[in-house]
Amino acid sequence: MEAVKDNLIFSLDAFPESGLSLDFVLAPSILSPFLQPDPDLGINAEIPDLVTSMRGHLDLRLTGKRLWVQGTFAVKTQMTCARCLTAFIGKVADNIDEVVELGAPSGLGAAEEPETFIPTKDGFFDLTPLMGELFWLSWPIRALCRPECAGLCPHCGANLNEGACECQKATITRH
């Protein structure tokens, strides 16, 4: 069995024609620099605190400059519940099915080119930034600490997961 790769840096020259199939584990210190949130996605403005390394599997196939990337990934991270605003540990996980182009855009026009370019440097390329993008694409739009989270009282702001607040009790008594 092959060792688990602890980075996603690959050599172009040594890239096997038959492709690569590998397990990887990216430590939070390696992945976090690439988790700068995309403001266009309208999500948290801060880099989330990863609780575990990102683990996954990749099948890579290279044809010319075009790289097919398939596989899976999973990582646990701090999230904030969209209903009760409590911090909790959630999971970001997904399948990967991407086609990327290595090197600089060729200027052929949008229809001819994949959307994602991975730069090459000194004959190497790094897929860690791609994993950072995929992380955000899989980030839940409305993360919930639990599916049945009761949320906050709209009047007093109490966390209703911890029991009914005074205003709720008042409502119940009145009706």
Ligand SMILES: [Zn+2]
């Ligand atoms: Zn909640």
Ligand SMILES: [Zn+2]
């Ligand atoms: Zn209340």
